[in-house]
Amino acid sequence: MFGMKKLGLILCTAVLGVGLLAGCGSDTKKEAQLTQTPGVLKVGSETTFPPFEFAEENSNKYIGFDVDLSEEVAKRLGLKLEFVSMGFDALIPATQSGNIDMIAAGINATPEREQALSFSDPYFNEGGFITIVRKDNTDIKKMDDLANKRVGVQIGTVPVEMAKAIPGTDVKELDSNSNIFMELKAGTIDGAILDQAVAMYYLKQGADKDLKLVGEGTKAPGTVFGFNKSNTALRDKVNGVLKEMREDGTYQKIYDKWFAK
Numbered sequence: 001m002f003g004m005k006k007l008g009l010i011l012c013t014a015v016l017g018v019g020l021l022a023g024c025g026s027d028t029k030k031e032a033q034l035t036q037t038p039g040v041l042k043v044g045s046e047t048t049f050p051p052f053e054f055a056e057e058n059s060n061k062y063i064g065f066d067v068d069l070s071e072e073v074a075k076r077l078g079l080k081l082e083f084v085s086m087g088f089d090a091l092i093p094a095t096q097s098g099n100i101d102m103i104a105a106g107i108n109a110t111p112e113r114e115q116a117l118s119f120s121d122p123y124f125n126e127g128g129f130i131t132i133v134r135k136d137n138t139d140i141k142k143m144d145d146l147a148n149k150r151v152g153v154q155i156g157t158v159p160v161e162m163a164k165a166i167p168g169t170d171v172k173e174l175d176s177n178s179n180i181f182m183e184l185k186a187g188t189i190d191g192a193i194l195d196q197a198v199a200m201y202y203l204k205q206g207a208d209k210d211l212k213l214v215g216e217g218t219k220a221p222g223t224v225f226g227f228n229k230s231n232t233a234l235r236d237k238v239n240g241v242l243k244e245m246r247e248d249g250t251y252q253k254i255y256d257k258w259f260a261k
Contacts, residue, residue, distance in 0.1 A: 142215030
């Protein structure tokens with residue numbers, strides 16, 4: 001009888017041990033599911049959007065405000081950052097399919113995008129959208145003057161619908177902001193609508209020789225990171241890191257690096 005009790009005790013202990021190990025394995029698996037690849041934060045972006053994200057001159061390295069923020073977020077989460085460049089219109093499908101964990105591409109939280117993504121808290125509340133034209137253009141003085149004109153916009157962005165809402169516009173959707181600037185200079189479009197912070201950066205880099213901003217910028221809708229709707233855990237952790245960065249001054253240092261006048 002004593003032998004049977006002892007055997008039972010050993011079996012119970014073994015089962016308990018297996019249960020504890022299973023519990024530990026479950027927690028590990030749960031942590032691994034924070035990102036598609038354990039230990040790696042894959043961030044997707046359209047990398048012709050300075051000063052948010054762009055390729056460093058004579059280098060394949062990506063730099064910019066979003067890149068620096070993403071690096072700090074990944075570091076604080078104990079993850080390695082992998083920054084992936086792709087077309088703007090490919091970002092949402094890549095997030096939905098799990099090819100990337102997060103979008104960092106200067107995006108705004110629109111009702112249409114909310115059907116496909118969940119969003120971080122806004123991390124940039126300045127800018128809005130503005131009209132840009134050739135310097136020798138005298139007809140277009142504000143956004144409404146784009147009526148019946150050829151208007152360039154980046155495919156998949158908010159300005160697409162803004163341009164289409166202006167009567168008579170011939171809207172040309174282009175792959176990147178750099179293509180918009182090239183077509184403006186070439187005269188194949190009359191004007192363009194794009195992010196004000198991006199437009200101002202391009203002008204500061206020398207584009208003001210040929211181009212100018214006209215009219216007032218629209219109200220900034222707030223810039224956010226995008227996530228797969230099912231991955232609320234990653235979104236919540238990123239929100240927590242953004243809050244910490246604002247409180248300890250890290251966010252301000254990164255902001256000043258790219259936007260200080």
